[in-house]
Amino acid sequence: ENGYESWLAYLPKSEVTKSNYKPFLKNIVLPKKDSVVVNSSKEELLRGISSMFQVELTISTVFEGTSNIVLATADDLEQVDGLIDTDKVAQLNSEGYLMKSVPESDSIIILGKTDKGILYGTFHLLRLLQTESSLQNIDIVENPRNQIRMLNEWDNMDGSVERGYSGNSLFFEDNRFVRDWDRIKDYARMLSSSGLNAVAFNNVNVHEVESKLITPEFLPDVAKVADIFRAYGIKTYLSINYASPIELGGLDTADPLDENVRNWWKEKVKEIYEYIPDFGGVVVKADSEHRPGPFTYGRNHADGSNMLAEAFEPFGGIVFWRCFVYNCLQDWRDRSTDRARAAYDHFKPLDGEFNDNVVLQIKNGPMDFQVREGVSPLFGAMPKTNQVLEFQVAQEYTGQQRHLCYLIPQWKEILDFDTYAQGEGTPIKSVVDGSKFPYTYCGITAVSNSGNDENWTGHTLAQANLYGYGRLTWNPELSSEEITDEWVKMTFGTDPVVVKEVSEMLLGSWRTYENYTSPLGVGWMVNPNHHYGPNVDGYEYDRWGTYHFADWKGIGVDRTVATGTGYAGQYFPENAEMYENVDTCPDELLLFFHHVPYTHKLKSGKTVIQHIYDTHFEGVEEAEELKSRWSSLEGKIPPMIFQGVLERFEHQVEHSKEWRDIINTYFYRKSGIADEKNRKIY
Numbered sequence: 001e002n003g004y005e006s007w008l009a010y011l012p013k014s015e016v017t018k019s020n021y022k023p024f025l026k027n028i029v030l031p032k033k034d035s036v037v038v039n040s041s042k043e044e045l046l047r048g049i050s051s052m053f054q055v056e057l058t059i060s061t062v063f064e065g066t067s068n069i070v071l072a073t074a075d076d077l078e079q080v081d082g083l084i085d086t087d088k089v090a091q092l093n094s095e096g097y098l099m100k101s102v103p104e105s106d107s108i109i110i111l112g113k114t115d116k117g118i119l120y121g122t123f124h125l126l127r128l129l130q131t132e133s134s135l136q137n138i139d140i141v142e143n144p145r146n147q148i149r150m151l152n153e154w155d156n157m158d159g160s161v162e163r164g165y166s167g168n169s170l171f172f173e174d175n176r177f178v179r180d181w182d183r184i185k186d187y188a189r190m191l192s193s194s195g196l197n198a199v200a201f202n203n204v205n206v207h208e209v210e211s212k213l214i215t216p217e218f219l220p221d222v223a224k225v226a227d228i229f230r231a232y233g234i235k236t237y238l239s240i241n242y243a244s245p246i247e248l249g250g251l252d253t254a255d256p257l258d259e260n261v262r263n264w265w266k267e268k269v270k271e272i273y274e275y276i277p278d279f280g281g282v283v284v285k286a287d288s289e290h291r292p293g294p295f296t297y298g299r300n301h302a303d304g305s306n307m308l309a310e311a312f313e314p315f316g317g318i319v320f321w322r323c324f325v326y327n328c329l330q331d332w333r334d335r336s337t338d339r340a341r342a343a344y345d346h347f348k349p350l351d352g353e354f355n356d357n358v359v360l361q362i363k364n365g366p367m368d369f370q371v372r373e374g375v376s377p378l379f380g381a382m383p384k385t386n387q388v389l390e391f392q393v394a395q396e397y398t399g400q401q402r403h404l405c406y407l408i409p410q411w412k413e414i415l416d417f418d419t420y421a422q423g424e425g426t427p428i429k430s431v432v433d434g435s436k437f438p439y440t441y442c443g444i445t446a447v448s449n450s451g452n453d454e455n456w457t458g459h460t461l462a463q464a465n466l467y468g469y470g471r472l473t474w475n476p477e478l479s480s481e482e483i484t485d486e487w488v489k490m491t492f493g494t495d496p497v498v499v500k501e502v503s504e505m506l507l508g509s510w511r512t513y514e515n516y517t518s519p520l521g522v523g524w525m526v527n528p529n530h531h532y533g534p535n536v537d538g539y540e541y542d543r544w545g546t547y548h549f550a551d552w553k554g555i556g557v558d559r560t561v562a563t564g565t566g567y568a569g570q571y572f573p574e575n576a577e578m579y580e581n582v583d584t585c586p587d588e589l590l591l592f593f594h595h596v597p598y599t600h601k602l603k604s605g606k607t608v609i610q611h612i613y614d615t616h617f618e619g620v621e622e623a624e625e626l627k628s629r630w631s632s633l634e635g636k637i638p639p640m641i642f643q644g645v646l647e648r649f650e651h652q653v654e655h656s657k658e659w660r661d662i663i664n665t666y667f668y669r670k671s672g673i674a675d676e677k678n679r680k681i682y
């Protein structure tokens with residue numbers, strides 16, 4: 001038990017629990033029409049139930065007698081005649097399912113609109129068993145809220161993973177495929193069980209060798225991965241190099257309006273679909289951090305993406321076009337161009353100009369996955385353009401899977417944030433799920449945190465971020481507490497002490513991490529390049545547009561319309577006004593929007609400087625508490641996992657002290673203001 005089995009460990013149940021569920025566990029009834037997805041469902045049920053209950057289920061094709069788990073699609077309605085409300089069947093979408101218990105015959109019916117629904121329903125049933133929830137009186141209709149529920153793997157073909165903190169790539173090594181298909185299958189099981197349905201498995205920064213993934217040299221292997229994912233309801237996508245017509249096609253341009261370029265892409269896309277008939281499409285990072293793009297040819301991003309979209313259109317493919325476009329070569333002496341403004345400035349004016357199968361991919365915030373930043377003002381601002389929200393499950397700026405930082409509470413805040421795009425009650429979740437605007441494609445995507453470490457995510461508790469991410473994409477209404485409770489029970493079992501301790505540790509860990517790192521939304525203060533560990537001025541005099549402007553009088557970035565960069569004005573008026581005014585701007589984002597003196601009083605009643613001192617001392621105390629709470633679970637957690645996580649907490653405690661001391665000392669020296677509590681600041 002080293003974490004490999006993840007939340008699909010299917011831990012053996014106690015005798016009492018077994019006897020409660022036994023009546024339901026005898027036979028599986030399979031649908032008439034077999035498929036790879038139905039087969040995955042069957043395999044998973046057999047595996048889960050034999051592992052938890054030591055029962056080998058029999059299999060039949062007709063529903064008769066008692067103790068059946070019935071898997072059916074809408075085509076098999078006669079199987080469940082009279083037991084299912086047909087109105088409810090009509091409510092299902094292509095991935096939805098309903099689940100109903102039939103107490104008279106100790107049976108459970110899982111009915112999907114399609115075979116995918118069966119798979120998701122199967123994982124739901126297994127989850128109920130894993131968490132020891134009741135199977136009596138179940139009558140559920142479940143549809144995923146988001147249509148696209150995706151992961152972006154940032155894997156390079158040399159085997160490294162960009163911003164990867166859990167070993168090397170699951171897919172590649174030495175510039176070829178690893179071909180450990182069993183492991184990829186296990187990965188597919190994990191993703192599908194959490195609700196995901198799409199994966200792009202190479203880095204958005206596409207180097208020379210990855211450009212070739214769309215050539216016959218590698219397409220057979222891409223097709224093999226797609227086969228594995230398909231059996232778990234997951235579509236395969238690739239990141240592509242915008243300059244492919246030059247690099248692969250030998251053309252002298254990649255100009256999107258050039259006839260030869262357009263034809264080259266059309267032929268290329270046709271070829272991809274010969275290998276993978278249900279290929280999902282591509283992710284494109286263009287004109288961003290030195291990647292090629294349409295700007296080179298004086299074209300805009302609608303020209304650039306529409307050209308690709310046309311090539312994909314006949315095959316039903318999608319073009320995910322990233323909005324992470326900003327000038328990464330800005331001169332720090334000219335701070336008039338605020339990086340936070342860039343995505344909105346580039347894309348907002350193009351609303352309505354994108355083809356139907358282009359989806360803009362927008363990071364949750366305008367900067368780059370900081371521990372805290374404002375939300376991107378693009379959400380809701382482009383009613384005529386498909387959007388997906390991009391999160392980062394990989395903890396690039398949040399402790400790199402060496403610190404515990406459970407991000408579900410952060411993502412909940414973002415999804416619940418009211419954009420006011422259609423007046424009050426237009427939260428981001430309602431924009432990206434397509435319920436407010438008539439988008440053809442929309443949903444959520446995220447940078448993955450997994451790699452080939454035995455336990456997938458380096459820090460075993462970081463698995464909770466991957467699991468929770470999937471669950472939130474399926475249903476953003478789930479609370480952080482519900483998701484956490486599921487994950488802990490599925491991973492470590494139902495011992496109430498473990499459930500309570502681990503849940504509370506997870507739920508408070510984002511706040512703890514924020515406490516000892518960069519304060520009040522200002523962000524950054526990390527070492528350049530690798531982004532690990534404190535360095536207050538690491539990016540301050542650099543060209544990346546990421547500044548805190550601390551001097552002896554004050555700190556923070558003035559992003560107001562009145563006196564600053566004007567970024568606050570990109571939000572809808574209600575939010576723009578809230579952020580513009582220092583009195584209504586929430587404390588936790590104060591320094592993201594305002595430059596204030598150290599003596600500025602927060603709503604909490606503390607001064608900014610005292611807040612910095614206090615939170616940094618508290619953060620270290622909380623990190624120490626995490627370690628001692630974990631230590632108290634010795635004997636209740638499998639030894640290898642226990643030890644591995646303990647070592648990470650030991651590091652976290654020491655590293656949090658380094659953060660505390662560097663940040664506190666820096667601001668003590670800058671401001672000359674002593675700590676009210678006279679603690680030692682080095």
Ligand code: BDP
Binds near residue numbers: 162163204324368396
């Ligand atoms: C930043 C990462 C960089 C990525 C970039 C991106 O530091 O490695 O390439 O985002 O999203 O967070 O493209």
